[in-house]
Structure formats: C-alpha cells, structure tokens
Amino acid sequence: MDNKQRALAAATAAVLCGSAGAAPDAGALRQVAPALAHYNEHLLLGEVWQRPELSPRERSIVTLAALIAKNQPQQLPPYLEQALDNGVKPGEIAEIITHLAFYSGWPNAMTAVQAAQPVFAARHIDSAQLPSAEVALLALDEQAEAARASMVQQNFGEVAPGVVQYTTEALFRQLWLRPGLAPRDRSMVTVSALVASGQAAQIGYHLDRAMDNGLQQAQASEMLTQLAFYAGWPPVFSAMPVFKEVFTKRTTERKE
Amino acid sequence: MDNKQRALAAATAAVLCGSAGAAPDAGALRQVAPALAHYNEHLLLGEVWQRPELSPRERSIVTLAALIAKNQPQQLPPYLEQALDNGVKPGEIAEIITHLAFYSGWPNAMTAVQAAQPVFAARHIDSAQLPSAEVALLALDEQAEAARASMVQQNFGEVAPGVVQYTTEALFRQLWLRPGLAPRDRSMVTVSALVASGQAAQIGYHLDRAMDNGLQQAQASEMLTQLAFYAGWPPVFSAMPVFKEVFTKRTTERKE
Amino acid sequence: MDNKQRALAAATAAVLCGSAGAAPDAGALRQVAPALAHYNEHLLLGEVWQRPELSPRERSIVTLAALIAKNQPQQLPPYLEQALDNGVKPGEIAEIITHLAFYSGWPNAMTAVQAAQPVFAARHIDSAQLPSAEVALLALDEQAEAARASMVQQNFGEVAPGVVQYTTEALFRQLWLRPGLAPRDRSMVTVSALVASGQAAQIGYHLDRAMDNGLQQAQASEMLTQLAFYAGWPPVFSAMPVFKEVFTKRTTERKE
Numbered sequence: 001m002d003n004k005q006r007a008l009a010a011a012t013a014a015v016l017c018g019s020a021g022a023a024p025d026a027g028a029l030r031q032v033a034p035a036l037a038h039y040n041e042h043l044l045l046g047e048v049w050q051r052p053e054l055s056p057r058e059r060s061i062v063t064l065a066a067l068i069a070k071n072q073p074q075q076l077p078p079y080l081e082q083a084l085d086n087g088v089k090p091g092e093i094a095e096i097i098t099h100l101a102f103y104s105g106w107p108n109a110m111t112a113v114q115a116a117q118p119v120f121a122a123r124h125i126d127s128a129q130l131p132s133a134e135v136a137l138l139a140l141d142e143q144a145e146a147a148r149a150s151m152v153q154q155n156f157g158e159v160a161p162g163v164v165q166y167t168t169e170a171l172f173r174q175l176w177l178r179p180g181l182a183p184r185d186r187s188m189v190t191v192s193a194l195v196a197s198g199q200a201a202q203i204g205y206h207l208d209r210a211m212d213n214g215l216q217q218a219q220a221s222e223m224l225t226q227l228a229f230y231a232g233w234p235p236v237f238s239a240m241p242v243f244k245e246v247f248t249k250r251t252t253e254r255k256e
Numbered sequence: 257m258d259n260k261q262r263a264l265a266a267a268t269a270a271v272l273c274g275s276a277g278a279a280p281d282a283g284a285l286r287q288v289a290p291a292l293a294h295y296n297e298h299l300l301l302g303e304v305w306q307r308p309e310l311s312p313r314e315r316s317i318v319t320l321a322a323l324i325a326k327n328q329p330q331q332l333p334p335y336l337e338q339a340l341d342n343g344v345k346p347g348e349i350a351e352i353i354t355h356l357a358f359y360s361g362w363p364n365a366m367t368a369v370q371a372a373q374p375v376f377a378a379r380h381i382d383s384a385q386l387p388s389a390e391v392a393l394l395a396l397d398e399q400a401e402a403a404r405a406s407m408v409q410q411n412f413g414e415v416a417p418g419v420v421q422y423t424t425e426a427l428f429r430q431l432w433l434r435p436g437l438a439p440r441d442r443s444m445v446t447v448s449a450l451v452a453s454g455q456a457a458q459i460g461y462h463l464d465r466a467m468d469n470g471l472q473q474a475q476a477s478e479m480l481t482q483l484a485f486y487a488g489w490p491p492v493f494s495a496m497p498v499f500k501e502v503f504t505k506r507t508t509e510r511k512e
Numbered sequence: 513m514d515n516k517q518r519a520l521a522a523a524t525a526a527v528l529c530g531s532a533g534a535a536p537d538a539g540a541l542r543q544v545a546p547a548l549a550h551y552n553e554h555l556l557l558g559e560v561w562q563r564p565e566l567s568p569r570e571r572s573i574v575t576l577a578a579l580i581a582k583n584q585p586q587q588l589p590p591y592l593e594q595a596l597d598n599g600v601k602p603g604e605i606a607e608i609i610t611h612l613a614f615y616s617g618w619p620n621a622m623t624a625v626q627a628a629q630p631v632f633a634a635r636h637i638d639s640a641q642l643p644s645a646e647v648a649l650l651a652l653d654e655q656a657e658a659a660r661a662s663m664v665q666q667n668f669g670e671v672a673p674g675v676v677q678y679t680t681e682a683l684f685r686q687l688w689l690r691p692g693l694a695p696r697d698r699s700m701v702t703v704s705a706l707v708a709s710g711q712a713a714q715i716g717y718h719l720d721r722a723m724d725n726g727l728q729q730a731q732a733s734e735m736l737t738q739l740a741f742y743a744g745w746p747p748v749f750s751a752m753p754v755f756k757e758v759f760t761k762r763t764t765e766r767k768e
Contacts, residue, residue, distance in 0.1 A: 024366060028373045031383055035434065036354040036365060038389030043426060044362065051418065067363060071584060072327060074370070075363040098548040105708075105744035106556065107579060107587040109548060110536060114586070117540045127543055133550030159756040162563065162737030163748055170555060171745070178547065196361075198454060198710060199746040225418030232361035233427070234455040236419055244415040280622060284629045287639055291690065292610040292621060294645030299682060300618065307674065323619060328583060330626070331619040452617075454710060481674030488617035489683070490711040492675055500671045 044229055053222035056086040061185055062192045062223050064088075064096055066230040068112045069104040069193035076115040090125045095181035096189050102171060103193050131180035138177040145172055184214040192223060195239045196231035203242045208250070217247055300485055309478035312342040317441055318479050320344075320352055321448035322486040324368045325360040332371035346381045351437035352445050358427060359449050387436035394433040401428055440470040448479060451495045452487035459498040464506070473503055556741055565734035568598040573697055574704045574735050576600075576608055578742040580624045581616040581705035588627035602637045607693035608701050614683060615705050643692035650689040657684055696726040704735060707751045708743035715754045720762070729759055 029037040049059060060083035067076050083093065093116065101109035120126075149168050157164050176186060187210030194203045207220060220243065228236040285293040305315060316339035323332050339349065349372065357365035376382075405424050413420050432442060443466030450459045463476065476499065484492040541549040561571060572595035579588050595605065605628065613621035632638075661680050669676050688698060699722030706715045719732060732755060740748040 024370045024373060029366075029369055032369045032372045032376055032386075033350045033353045033365075034383050034386055035350065035389045035391075035436075036357055036369070039354070039357065039426070040362075043422075048418075048422075053418070066361075070327065070361070070363065071582065072363045072367070073586075074329070074367055094545045094547065097545045098551070100744075101548055101551065102741075103744050103746060105578075105582070106552075106741050107582065107584045108744070109545070110541075111584070111586055113541055113544045113548070114536045116544045117536060120544055127546050130544075130546055133547045135547075156752045156756065159752050159759060160733045160736040160748070162560075162565070162734055163740050163745075163752070166555075166560075166737070166740065167745070170551070180547075194746055197744075197746065199750065200457075201712075201750045202746040221416045222418055224416040225422070228358075228419050228422065229362050232356075232359050232364070232453075233419075233423070234359060234450055234453065234458040236416070238455065238457045240412045240415050240419070244412065247415060280626045280629060285622075285625055288625045288628045288632055288642075289606045289609045289621070290639050290642055291606065291645045291647075291692075292613055292625070295610070295613065295682070296618075299678075304674075304678075309674070322617075326583065326617070326619065328619045328623070330585075330623055456713075477672045478674055480672040481678070484675050484678065485614075485618050488612075488615050488620070488709075489675075489679070490615060490706055490709065490714040492672070494711065494713045496668045496671050496675070500668065503671060 048225065048229055051222065051225065053218050054226065057083075057088055058188065058219070059226050060086045060088050061092075061096070061188055062226045063230050064093070065100065065189040065192035066196035066227060068097065068100045068108055069196045070231060071104075071108045071111060073111045073115040076112060077119055080116055080119045084119075084123065090120065090123075091130045091180045092185065094130045095178060095186070098178075099175060099181065099186060099189055100193055102175060103190055104197060131178065135178060135180070137174070138179050138183070140173065140177060148172065184210065187213045187215060188223065191220070192227060195224070195227050195235055198235040198238065200235075200238045200242055203239055204246055207243060207246045211246070211250060217250075220247075304481065304485055307478065307481065309474050310482065313339075313344055314444065314475070315482050316342045316344050317348075317352070317444055318448045318482045319486050320349070321356065321445040322452035322483060324353065324356045324364055325449035325452045326487065327360075327364045327367060329367045329371040332368060333375055336372055336375045340375075340379065346376065346379075347386045347436045348441065350386045351434060351442070354434075355431060355437065355442060355445055356449055358431060359446055360453060387434065391434060391436070393430070394435050394439070396429065396433060404428065438469075440466065443469045443471060444479065447476070448483060451480070451483050451491055454491045454494065456491075456494045456498055459495055460502055463499060463502045467502070467506060473506075476503075560737065560741055563734065563737065565730050566738065569595075569600055570700065570731070571738050572598045572600050573604075573608070573700055574738045575742050576605070577612065577701040577704035578708035578739055580609065580612045580620055581708045582743060583616075583620045583623060585623045585627040588624060589631055592628055592631045596631075596635065602632065602635075603642045603692045604697065606642045607690060607698070610690075611687060611693065611698060611701055612705055614687060615702055616709060643690065647690060647692070649686070650691050650695070652685065652689060660684065696722065699725045699727060700735065703732070704739060707736070707739050707747055710747040710750060712747075712750045712754055715751055716758055719755060719758045723758070723762060729762075732759075 024032075026037065029040065049056065054062070060079065063079055064076075064083055067079060080093065084090065097109050097112045097116065100112070149172070152164055152167060176183070181189070187206065190206045191203065191210050194200075194206060210220065211217070224236050224239065224243065227239075280288075282293065285296065305312065310318070316335065319335055320332075320339055323335060336349065340346065353365050353368045353372065356368070405428070408420055408423060432439070437445070443462060446462045447459065447466050450456075450462060466476065467473070480492050480495065480499065483495075536544075538549065541552065561568065566574070572591065575591055576588075576595055579585075579591060592605065596602065609621050609624045609628065612624070661684070664676055664679060688695070693701070699718060702718045703715065703722050706712075706718060722732065723729070736748050736751065736755065739751075
C-alpha cells in the first residue's frame with residue numbers, strides 16, 4: 001500500500017471498526033452520552049486513576065489484563081500506549097499477553113498481539129528488546145509445586161489427564177517461572193483476568209498466591225476498585241466474598 | 257476522504273468487519289445457514305418480537321442491554337435504529353449506555369458510544385437533546401438506601417473500601433437517580449445485562465428492586481424469553497432459579 | 513469494487529480489524545510476543561493438535577464452538593478453512609452456527625455468518641449444498657423427551673413460560689433432530705460452548721446427554737485439553753468438577 005492508501009485504510013478502520021482508541025474522541029462521547037463524558041473525565045480519569053493505593057503502572061497492568069481477558073481489542077491500543085508511558089516495559093507487555101494466552105485463551109492473546117503490533121512498531125520496539133522463548137527460569141519452590149501438583153492430580157488426574165499434564169508442564173514449571181514479569185505482577189494479571197471474566201471459583205487460589213508473591217491487602221482491594229470501572233460492578237461484587245475469605249484466612253493464620 | 261473513498265471505506269468495514277447491521281444481509285444469511293435464516297424470519301422476528309407480554313420498546317431496551325453487556329458492537333447499529341423507531345428516546349439510549357458503563361464496564365460503554373455515534377449523527381441527534389451531566393436528581397428513598405449502604409459496608413467495607421465508596425456515591429446517590437431513564441427501565445437494563453453476562457449471583461437483588469420499581473412478573477418472565485434468543489439459552493437457564501426464588505418470596509410475603 | 517480496491521479493502525480489514533486469520537502472521541507474533549510464538553508452534557500446533565484422543569475434525573468442531581460461543585469473529589476465518597480441510601462438511605458448519613444461535617445467542621451466530629460468508633464464497637459453497645430450513649427430522653425418543661419436558665415444566669413453567677415453550681418446540685423437537693449434524697457432534701458443540709463461556713451450571717445435563725449420544729469419556733476429557741488452550745484454563749478448571757461428577761455417576765450406574 002502507498003501512503004495515501006495506508007492513511008485511508010487507517011481512517012476506515014478507525015472510524016468504522018473502532019480501532020481508534022480507548023475512548024471515542026471526546027467530541028463523539030459528548031455527542032452521544034454527555035453524562036458518561038463527565039464521569040469519564042471527573043470520576044474515572046480525574047479521581048480513580050489518581051488514588052494512591054495503586055501506582056499508575058499497576059493500574060495499567062490491571063487494566064490491560066481486564067481488556068485482554070474480556071477480548072476488547074478496540075480499546076487496547078491507547079491503553080497499551082498509556083501502559084508504556086506509565087513504566088510497563090515492552091517485555092512485560094509481551095509476557096502479559098503470553099500469560100493470558102493460557103489464562104484467557106489463545107484467541108484473546110492473538111487478538112491482543114494484533115492490537116499491540118502497530119503500537120510496538122510505532123515505538124520501534126522489536127523482538128530483540130523482548131524476552132526470548134527460551135530463557136533461564138526463576139527458581140521453583142519444589143515443595144509447594146509438588147503439593148499443588150499432587151492435589152490437582154488427585155482431584156482431576158483421571159478426569160482430564162491432558163489438562164493436568166499441561167498445568168504442570170506448561171504453566172507451573174514454565175510460564176510462571178519466566179523472569180520477564182515479576183511473580184507478583186504475574187499474579188496481578190491472573191487475578192485481574194479472573195475477576196474481569198467472572199471466574200469467581202478460580203480466584204481464591206490465585207489471590208492467595210498473589211499475596212504470597214508480595215501483593216498487599218490494600219493493593220488487592222484497590223484492584224477491585226479499578227476493575228469495577230473496567231469490568232463493571234457485577235463481577236466485582238461476585239469476587240468480593242472470595243477476597244474477604246482469603247483476607248480473613250490469612251489474618252487468622254497470622255494470629256495463630 | 258472524498259465520496260468515493262468514503263463509500264469504499266464503508267463497504268470495506270461493512271463486508272469485513274461486520275459493521276453492516278444486526279444481521280448479515282438476508283442473502284448472506286441464506287447462503288451460509290439457510291435454517292437460521294428461516295428461524296430468524298419466522299421464529300424470532302415473526303413470533304417472539306410480536307408476543308404481547310412486552311412492547312417493542314421494552315424488547316428494544318432488553319436487547320440493547322444484552323448487546324452492550326456482551327460487547328457486540330457489530331450488531332448494535334441496526335438495533336439502535338430499531339430502538340429509536342420503537343420509541344426509545346435518544347436521551348434514554350444515552351442513559352442506557354452510561355448506566356452500563358458501571359454495570360458492564362467502561363470499555364463496553366465506550367464501544368457502544370462508537371457504534372451509536374453515526375446512528376445519532378444520521379438522525380441529527382445532538383447533545384442538546386440529551387440529558388446533561390448535571391441534572392436535578394430524582395428523590396432518594398433515604399431509608400432504603402441507608403439500609404443498603406449499611407449492609408454493603410458491613411459485608412465489604414474492609415474488603416474493598418473503594419468499591420463500597422463508589423457504589424454509594426456514584427451508583428445509588430447519582431446514577432440511579434438520573435431522571436432521563438425511568439427507574440423501572442433502568443432496572444430492566446440492569447437485570448438484562450446481568451442475565452446476558454451470566455452474573456446469576458447478582459440477579460436476585462436487582463430483580464427484586466426492578467419489581468419494587470414497577471416491573472410486573474409477566475414482564476420479567478418475558479425478558480427471559482427475549483434474552484434466551486439474544487444471549488442464548490444457558491445463561492437464561494442459570495437465571496431461572498433466581499427468578500423463581502424472587503417471585504416466590506414476593507408472593508409469600510404478599511400473602512402474609 | 514474493482515480488484516485493486518478489493519485488495520485494499522481486504523488489507524485494511526486484515527491489518528486493522530484483525531480479520532486476517534487465526535493468528536497474526538508469524539512475523540507479527542514473533543515481533544510482539546516471541547515466547548507465545550514458540551508455544552504456538554511447538555506446544556499448541558506441534559503437540560496438542562496432534563494428540564490422538566480426538567481427531568483433527570473433532571478438534572476443529574470443538575474449536576469452532578469455542579470461538580463462536582466467545583464471539584471471536586476475527587479468529588474464525590482460518591479456523592473455518594481448517595475445519596473444512598479437516599473434514600467438517602459445509603452443511604455441518606451451517607448447523608453448528610444455527611445450533612449456537614440458540615446456545616450462545618443470535619448475535620454470536622450472526623457474527624459467525626458474516627465471518628463464514630467469504631470463506632464459503634471463496635470455495636463456491638452455496639445454499640444448495642447446505643441443509644434446508646425444512647428437513648426430515650431424526651426420530652425423537654418420545655419417552656426421554658417427555659421426561660425432560662415434564663421436569664422443566666414443573667421447575668420453570670410458571671417462572672418463564674415462553675422459555676419453556678421454545679425449549680420444547682424449537683430446541684428439543686426441532687433443532688436437536690436436524691440430521692445435518694450428528695447428535696454426538698451436536699452435543700460436542702453444546703458442551704464446548706458451555707465450557708468456553710463459563711456456564712458450569714448447565715454442563716452436567718449436556719455432558720450426560722453427549723455420552724448418551726456416543727461421546728466416549730476419553731474424548732470428553734480431551735475436549736477439556738483443547739478448550740484449555742482455546743478458552744483458557746479458568747473455565748476448564750470450573751468445568752472439571754462437573755465432568756468428574758458425570759463420569760463418576762455413569763461409572764457407578766454401570767456397575768450397579
């Protein structure tokens with residue numbers, strides 16, 4: 001395509017497919033939903049994003065995870081830009097997408113790659129700056145992993161042997177040990193995806209793991225505030241009893 | 257863009273991105289799935305939409321809520337056109353989108369704004385015809401709201417203080433009191449979104465509230481018929497036990 | 513459109529709307545997420561798709577069902593191509609889409625029709641090769657259907673009379689009896705859609721029915737492996753206890 005064609009193609013997609021940005025331009029938003037424009041400016045951007053319980057970088061990680069888990073590629077590009085501006089490294093974005101291939105499905109990750117490709121290209125980010133497929137893995141806590149694997153094998157080894165096999169081989173002995181995304185951040189991505197996609201039954205294990213990985217309770221709580229806006233109130237209300245249970249259990253265990 | 261380019265852009269997006277309408281044109285539908293074309297014409301349009309338990313206006317509200325909650329912008333434009341033709345006011349559509357920013361997440365609402373913008377523009381609907389950000393709010397039932405707030409604070413005040421704060425400030429002391437969408441219709445939107453997105457655990461409270469706001473049992477039942485077609489049978493079957501429980505509780509309480 | 517315009521339109525959509533394929537081209541994938549490119553080639557394509565527990569044709573059916581149920585039209589076209597290459601007949605694809613109109617909602621099916629239309633057109637598949645709307649139906653097991661209908665009527669007949677009516681008339685006395693998709697394959701589509709969209713509460717009935725329709729336990733287990741990759745680990749982990757319960761119940765009943 002020549003430049004004129006490229007511009008036309010971009011305009012076409014931007015206008016008609018919604019690839020233009022995280023938000024419609026401010027004019028369109030005010031033209032269709034003036035109250036939402038107001039909430040967007042004053043409540044979400046002006047207040048929620050400024051709350052000190054999570055840094056802008058952490059809010060970007062939570063938001064990207066929610067957008068990928070809910071498969072919303074139209075909204076991704078500006079949030080990817082913002083994430084890079086907020087200090088999320090390109091290699092961390094690559095790891096977030098790879099992680100969510102497993103935790104929200106291959107198609108969501110592939111669609112996210114398509115959304116990220118022009119953002120990376122425009123910033124001259126190439127694969128040399130990203131973690132390789134083969135990297136030296138973080139040390140594994142063999143005892144904890146053996147306990148986890150044994151529990152899952154006992155529960156589901158005969159029900160779904162393939163799932164159990166890849167849970168061990170691909171997830172817990174590879175993906176989680178890749179050093180390009182800190183374990184705490186990997187846990188934030190996982191928990192955010194679980195909350196956003198309404199997978200309440202899977203939150204308990206991963207929130208507990210997140211806090212083992214260094215996530216503070218106040219940070220976990222504030223993830224719910226961010227997710228209420230980016231995934232909606234209902235899945236957050238369904239997640240709150242699980243968060244409460246995990247917080248209570250950990251407090252009780254600490255006291256004993 | 258000149259006219260020829262604009263036409264090409266529209267054709268591109270229509271053919272390849274699915275922005276063309278609620279349904280593929282009848283020819284494409286018959287070419288790919290003749291049986292579905294038949295069900296579409298005779299069962300869904302010819303029968304379900306004609307059932308008297310809900311008016312066309314109410315079916316449009318339920319359907320828009322489902323499409324926004326499930327983030328299906330490709331299908332939105334013709335349903336927005338139909339909603340306007342069925343008597344849903346532009347200001348009500350603006351309020352539905354704003355409401356669902358909170359009940360299905362900001363990205364869904366932003367994508368809906370993008371879908372609605374050309375529909376509004378073609379009908380010369382501008383922000384002067386829409387509710388302002390700042391409006392005189394409906395009267396609040398202070399006693400009921402105090403009871404709700406106290407219950408949520410007690411359950412989750414320490415688990416997620418930010419969520420609890422905005423639930424009171426932004427949702428129940430603002431959004432729900434905006435007069436541009438009647439409380440009963442706001443409840444229909446909320447319940448439809450909860451059913452469509454499979455949030456069964458959150459339905460009970462909001463269905464009860466919907467009926468307090470004037471929704472009749474026969475209307476609530478028929479929302480499930482409409483949603484079976486627009487969100488699929490499974491989430492409706494997961495919602496039916498909750499509907500049954502609420503209907504039974506209200507009947508029992510009335511008898512006592 | 514002339515040929516040059518058509519090529520531009522396709523390129524526009526492919527690059528910017530993600531209609532290009534199941535995966536971004538290999539270059540883009542390596543540029544954004546090298547580790548994911550590696551897992552894609554070596555783990556998913558090189559290993560999972562080669563496992564003998566399900567044939568490529570069966571994996572294609574499971575994958576199409578997941579993509580339609582999760583409304584991922586950007587990823588559909590190459591998987592439709594692959595399904596046809598793997599022996600899924602055009603008429604079976606038409607029936608899968610029609611079936612999922614009911615089991616994942618009309619909008620998902622309509623979006624799938626739009627994705628399938630150019631794939632069918634390019635292969636010169638037209639409606640003459642597809643099952644008609646009116647076909648001679650498979651024989652109904654009247655006794656089993658009477659038991660099902662009676663149970664649903666008793667549970668929900670007063671809660672949602674419209675849903676109960678169409679469940680009988682449209683689903684169990686029509687859709688499930690259409691001969692263009694074998695009952696076992698129709699069950700695979702249904703169960704895959706339920707797992708992929710996180711509808712755990714509806715899985716038990718349909719998995720049991722799938723096995724009545726001839727699905728082997730090892731095949732059902734392997735569907736979970738395929739779905740872990742295409743819908744993500746969390747909904748599969750939420751489905752596993754239900755699969756376990758159905759497997760156990762059927763084994764126990766056989767022994768007694």
